[in-house]
Amino acid sequence: MSDIDWSELPSLSSLRSFEAAARLEGYSAAARSLNVTPAAVAQQVRALEDLVGAKLVRREGRGIVLTEAGRQLSAPVREAFALLASGVGDLRRAQVSRGIRATTTTFIVDAVILPKLSDFWRAHPDIQIAFVPGPCLVPVDFDGFDFGIRVGKPADWPDFNCDPLISCRKVFVAAPELAASAAPQDLPWILSEGPHDLRFLAEAGVDVSRIELRNIGGEIFEVEAAKRGVGAILATEVVVRQALADGALVELDLHHPEPSVYNVITPKEPVREPVRIFLDWLKEALGAPQV
Numbered sequence: 001m002s003d004i005d006w007s008e009l010p011s012l013s014s015l016r017s018f019e020a021a022a023r024l025e026g027y028s029a030a031a032r033s034l035n036v037t038p039a040a041v042a043q044q045v046r047a048l049e050d051l052v053g054a055k056l057v058r059r060e061g062r063g064i065v066l067t068e069a070g071r072q073l074s075a076p077v078r079e080a081f082a083l084l085a086s087g088v089g090d091l092r093r094a095q096v097s098r099g100i101r102a103t104t105t106t107f108i109v110d111a112v113i114l115p116k117l118s119d120f121w122r123a124h125p126d127i128q129i130a131f132v133p134g135p136c137l138v139p140v141d142f143d144g145f146d147f148g149i150r151v152g153k154p155a156d157w158p159d160f161n162c163d164p165l166i167s168c169r170k171v172f173v174a175a176p177e178l179a180a181s182a183a184p185q186d187l188p189w190i191l192s193e194g195p196h197d198l199r200f201l202a203e204a205g206v207d208v209s210r211i212e213l214r215n216i217g218g219e220i221f222e223v224e225a226a227k228r229g230v231g232a233i234l235a236t237e238v239v240v241r242q243a244l245a246d247g248a249l250v251e252l253d254l255h256h257p258e259p260s261v262y263n264v265i266t267p268k269e270p271v272r273e274p275v276r277i278f279l280d281w282l283k284e285a286l287g288a289p290q291v
Contacts, residue, residue, distance in 0.1 A: 016081075025063045025065070100146050101144065102131050102148065103147075147266045157265050160268060163263060170234060171237045173250060184252045188232070190230060191213055191215070203258075
């Protein structure tokens with residue numbers, strides 16, 4: 001196909017006005033379909049006539065009819081708009097049917113989203129969503145994911161939209177037997193996030209230069225390892241809420257004044273309709289965070 005010379009093409013507005021007027025046989029009906037005034041439609045049609053150098057319509061009674069030139073132009077214009085509408089519709093349907101992929105913090109899906117997800121699927125059975133867990137601090141790759149859930153502040157993601165989702169306390173926890181065996185300063189600590197967790201621990205009053213650190217290979221193992229007495233951990237309250245309620249973990253006598261905020265991270269451009277529907281539901285289901 002040869003390149004299109006856009007300088008030779010009429011404006012989209014004039015073509016739309018002509019197509020509507022020709023199909024509906026009148027300026028008033030065309031104006032209603034396009035949500036403009038009849039005078040605006042007539043002006044656009046006259047501009048198109050000036051460009052092609054031929055009369056396209058003529059008045060007949062209270063409406064209009066096509067001239068020979070108008071009939072010659074009407075068919076390809078209608079076909080072109082039908083092709084555009086079909087292409088846009090196919091793309092929109094494909095985007096709706098394509099599943100959502102989200103990158104999340106390691107435990108937030110299990111602790112917060114899964115208990116409510118059946119409600120979403122009852123309302124939207126055609127929208128599929130897959131969660132890929134990972135560490136809190138890993139950047140979001142929007143080539144592979146529609147959105148991410150991360151802990152931090154909006155300033156941590158200046159190039160993206162960052163909407164608070166959940167705010168909760170930082171808690172320091174251990175298995176009951178381990179917690180009873182020594183003061184927090186003297187316990188072994190499992191800290192997979194490195195410097196950030198050490199900073200929070202130091203701000204809670206622990207001399208981090210004197211503690212025994214145990215790295216078990218990843219954040220995903222921390223809660224289970226803590227429940228088995230391997231070491232104490234720093235977590236968000238929402239992640240260990242059930243373990244605290246069951247007595248598998250207990251809080252240590254350490255406190256941090258700064259809450260942890262889980263944020264929804266999305267690109268600056270508009271998100272797909274299924275993604276918007278899911279995020280609107282998620283924010284409503286979890287409630288506004290108390291930041």
